[in-house]
Amino acid sequence: MIQLTFASNNIGIYIHLTFISLIIVCLCFFLCFIVVVLSIFFTSPHLQEDARYIFFVYMLVNDTFFLLSGFTLMLGAVYFLYFPVPVCFILNTVSFLTFRVTPATLAAMALEKYIAICHPLRHKDLCTPQRANVAFILICTALIFPNAADLGFMALSFRTTFNTSILCRKENLFVNSFQYVLRSLSLALCFVLVAIIILFTYIKITMVAHRVSSQSSCTSKARKTILLHTFQLLLCTMSLLSTFIDALPASQAMFLPSFNFFVFSCAPRFLSPIIYGIRDECLRERIKKSLTRHLKN
Template sequence: MYPADKLCSQRHKPDFYSGFMSNATQSQINITVGRGLLERGMLFTVSTLPCFLFLFINGTMLFTLRSKSVFCETSRYILLYNLLFADTVLMALSQLMYILAAFRIRLTYPVCGVLVMLINLTNEISPLTLVVMSLERYVAVCYPLRHATIITIRNTRMAICVVWTFSLLNILVQVLLLLNFAFEDLQSLQMTDHCSAIAMILGPISNLYSMAYTYFVFILASLAITSSYIGVMVAARSASTDKASAQKVCKTLLLHLVQLGLSLSSTIHNPMLIAISKVLNRLLLVRIQIVVYLCIIIFPRCLSALIYGIRDQTIRPLFICHLCCQLKLSVITAKAEVSP
């Protein structure tokens, strides 16, 4: 080999080696990105499908509660409809927030504030409605002769109005605390992170009020449901009470306590994730976040429909019938769209 050929070979060798390493690095990056997108898609599917399933179940139950006049004229079913309506709206809004975060869509502070306030409103309806439902069951067992005069349709609607008014007043206080924040000091109203309840706590006073209100509602609801349970247990031992009915009401009140604990456990969702994020990497944190999201946010909102849809003898036949009919209709529609 001539000296010129050696020199040419030495010149082109580094270029070939660097090009090979560049291609290898690019391929590795593409594989990593592909795996990340695949995993993100799988996690998104795992979290979204259960939510849509529960929304379908809740929607079927809401339709069932409006299909017969007996459901519209009975206090316990009116209260159940109010509970399911709030839980369904909360589930839909929570899933919307999750989708926005998954696709990294950033909102402005006013838009995020409206979504967070709606979520807080519907989230507070559930424990207060459970309190009213527990008191209604207590009156039904302990004062059966006066139940028809105390628990009337008018009084039930008034109780629902009080629940919504109380929750709206809390939202109004949160808005007033939020307005004290100096938004004019921000360079832009565009959020730097995804929309969440934590992102809208813009001051220590707002955080303190949110915690105090949560503790107040939790203690109030726990005392009310526990007192109703003890009252029903005492009444069940008396000879004048239908023991089978009293035992069934006791089980319902225990389920209400479980529902209360699950619905209020959503308040620890964000603080728990903040604590976990300090010791875990981002990928593991996302996986844990999805599990916690399904167990604390989504599943409790479908519990009421499952409890009453399966246990209640009046609702169960219609609920199963409507559920099966809608599933068959969905399958037929899907087949019709696939076929040419």
């Protein structure tokens, strides 16, 4: 019996290390892609004037912060690492905020597609770079309120323990039941609103496609992009289920936190380059030229 338990623990450790390795490898490729896209974006004035690419860059940078903070928290939970309370709060704030910003940005990108297809004459006036920047700032500002409430409760309860270290889990930062309610409501409201917007844009784009005798490639591509956004949103929503699995003792299922993080948190973020990077003809050609130039050097 002891040998079986020891063997199962070893298998769990090997699986855990495999997922950790996959996360690190994928994260390295993702960061390299980020560097390439940012270099292309900031050296291409034409792309800087397009709201679609502005949202895309914002989402990639936001996902980078989410992956780095989430990976740190996952390692802390698995290996029982202690963090100072302020550091733990910052990591949880960045992780929770960026987790919700991604679907909200997907909704903004879906609306941009809707305006481009259904109201092409007003697209240049409505989807300006300035409005795209303001929209992203408003998204971040609106979604940070639950974290501000957490800080207020912590300031009242952790006045004498800010210099202490704790296991960096979000439940260890909750000092009031209202925090659970506020976070749950904010998550539910965010995902429901995003789902409604994506469904609305898909229906409208489909209606335009049916009105056109021969579907244009632009309309067909827009529909596929909205469907991919829907799949990405479903993956983000499924990551909420990982909370129940993470509640299992790490000694019984050590690989589950790394499995959850890789499948439900990393995978939706790694889809972003595929959706808007590889599928976009303009970006695809520029990425090829950039990679070819670097390989020659």
